[in-house]
Amino acid sequence: MDVLTTMTLTRRTFVRTAAIAGIGGAYFGGAHLLLKDERWTPNRSFWVSRGREPAGAPLRGEREADLAIIGGGVTGLSTAVHALLRSPGLQVVILEAQYVGFGATGRSGGVLGNGTEMGTPPGTEDTVPFVIDLVDRLGIACELERAPVAQLDPYRYALGLKHAAEGLGATVHEGCRVRSIEDGAPVTLRGDGFTLRAPKVIVATNGYTPKLGIATSRLFPAHTAAAVTGPLPREILRDIPDSILVMTSGEMYMWGRKAPNGRVLVGAGARYFYDNGLHYSGDGFLFPALHRCMAKSFPALASYPFQHTWTGPMGCTADQEPIIGIAGGSGNIIYCGGYCGHGIAMGSKAGFFLAGMLHGEKPPAWMLRPTLDLPGEPLRYIAVNAVINLMNLGLYRMPKHD
Numbered sequence: 140m141d142v143l144t145t146m147t148l149t150r151r152t153f154v155r156t157a158a159i160a161g162i163g164g165a166y167f168g169g170a171h172l173l174l175k176d177e178r179w180t181p182n183r184s185f186w187v188s189r190g191r192e193p194a195g196a197p198l199r200g201e202r203e204a205d206l207a208i209i210g211g212g213v214t215g216l217s218t219a220v221h222a223l224l225r226s227p228g229l230q231v232v233i234l235e236a237q238y239v240g241f242g243a244t245g246r247s248g249g250v251l252g253n254g255t256e257m258g259t260p261p262g263t264e265d266t267v268p269f270v271i272d273l274v275d276r277l278g279i280a281c282e283l284e285r286a287p288v289a290q291l292d293p294y295r296y297a298l299g300l301k302h303a304a305e306g307l308g309a310t311v312h313e314g315c316r317v318r319s320i321e322d323g324a325p326v327t328l329r330g331d332g333f334t335l336r337a338p339k340v341i342v343a344t345n346g347y348t349p350k351l352g353i354a355t356s357r358l359f360p361a362h363t364a365a366a367v368t369g370p371l372p373r374e375i376l377r378d379i380p381d382s383i384l385v386m387t388s389g390e391m392y393m394w395g396r397k398a399p400n401g402r403v404l405v406g407a408g409a410r411y412f413y414d415n416g417l418h419y420s421g422d423g424f425l426f427p428a429l430h431r432c433m434a435k436s437f438p439a440l441a442s443y444p445f446q447h448t449w450t451g452p453m454g455c456t457a458d459q460e461p462i463i464g465i466a467g468g469s470g471n472i473i474y475c476g477g478y479c480g481h482g483i484a485m486g487s488k489a490g491f492f493l494a495g496m497l498h499g500e501k502p503p504a505w506m507l508r509p510t511l512d513l514p515g516e517p518l519r520y521i522a523v524n525a526v527i528n529l530m531n532l533g534l535y536r537m538p539k540h541d
């Protein structure tokens with residue numbers, strides 16, 4: 140059934156489901172307030188569980204490049220592909236801390252949507268056909284479904300972009316975490332056992348960006364959850380829509396899709412942790428609450444437990460729209476992110492905009508807009524969680540942009 144299901148649950152149901160990501164008011168001011176946690180949540184997604192490709196070799200020693208890209212998610216990989224399509228022979232080096240697809244990209248639902256979380260500002264009306272065309276042109280095997288709501292395997296999409304970038308001449312180093320960015324011309328990137336110098340640097344680390352000391356007042360990570368059932372009987376699956384959207388308040392929702400081998404994949408929630416924390420595997424009640432929400436919406440699924448559950452950090456901004464920004468005194472460090480859970484198609488298109496900027500082209504003006512400066516801690520923790528909780532309780536709506 141190719142139907143987008145939108146339904147508003149009753150308030151009573153919501154109060155139960157509000158617990159999905161621990162965003163009920165009870166959490167506010169909780170134990171994480173003074174906790175600084177430097178760990179990163181491993182990628183436990185269904186997509187990666189189906190088989191992880193061996194990571195590329197890390198960079199060792201000193202190297203120079205024309206373009207350095209930090210981050211091997213859709214943003215960084217799409218930037219590399221488009222930079223090389225425009226300038227064959229450019230020396231492009233991608234540095235990925237873990238492995239390509241480790242971040243939000245390889246944990247996402249792989250649902251493709253035009254526009255952004257908040258609307259369709261200029262340049263975003265065609266992000267889905269943009270991805271479909273890219274997948275076709277590059278011959279990426281990622282189980283792309285061209286249904287009314289297109290979807291793919293996001294980890295295999297990332298791997299396909301990586302191979303395409305390498306085929307065009309890029310070098311992708313994995314297991315290479317950048318620890319410092321020294322401004323200058325060239326910019327110097329340093330990590331354990333390596334130094335990379337490049338006249339242009341793209342920071343494509345999205346929710347991880349504040350930990351690099353970049354865009355700290357503009358970007359923050361909000362952790363969200365996803366889960367997938369095992370293969371379901373055909374007669375159960377027949378009555379489940381291909382694409383799911385269930386409102387849990389005026390603003391928050393449970394999303395979902397059918398996944399390979401007759402599974403149903405759902406996700407919901409947002410949590411912010413002190414000091415842009417990047418470690419959250421889900422509280423004890425998180426996945427039971429997500430399952431209850433799924434079963435309430437689709438009673439036939441009640442007796443089918445989740446087979447995989449995982450979480451991941453979405454890069455967010457104060458107005459929930461993605462940004463491109465310039466950092467550093469020489470203007471040669473460009474960062475991009477903040478898709479607020481809507482970045483598979485948009486991040487791919489952003490890579491096209493970023494590659495254009497290397498040729499002096501301007502991205503859509505709205506992406507360069509100033510945003511509200513987020514305070515430092517502890518005010519950031521209080522403010523971000525207050526907004527999340529109010530949205531979850533249906534007491535606050537973000538103003539839509541169109």
Ligand SMILES: Cc1cc2nc3c(=O)[nH]c(=O)nc-3n(C[C@H](O)[C@H](O)[C@H](O)COP(=O)(O)OP(=O)(O)OC[C@H]3O[C@@H](n4cnc5c(N)ncnc54)[C@H](O)[C@@H]3O)c2cc1C
Pocket residue numbers: 209210211212213214215234235236237238239240241242243244245246247248249250251252315316317318343344345346347348351363364365406449450451452453454475476478479480481482483484485486
């Ligand atoms: C559970 C979940 C479900 C989602 N579902 C969808 C969906 O269905 N559709 C959709 O459009 N969007 C979805 N999203 C959002 C989407 O995944 C993101 O917007 C998008 O993947 C962002 O891509 P990115 O390349 O900018 O960042 P990421 O994919 O997060 O990539 C950043 C990379 O940078 C690396 N990195 C970080 N710091 C460093 C460093 N210091 N040095 C080197 N490397 C570093 C990280 O390891 C990471 O691999 C979902 C997100 C989550 C978490």
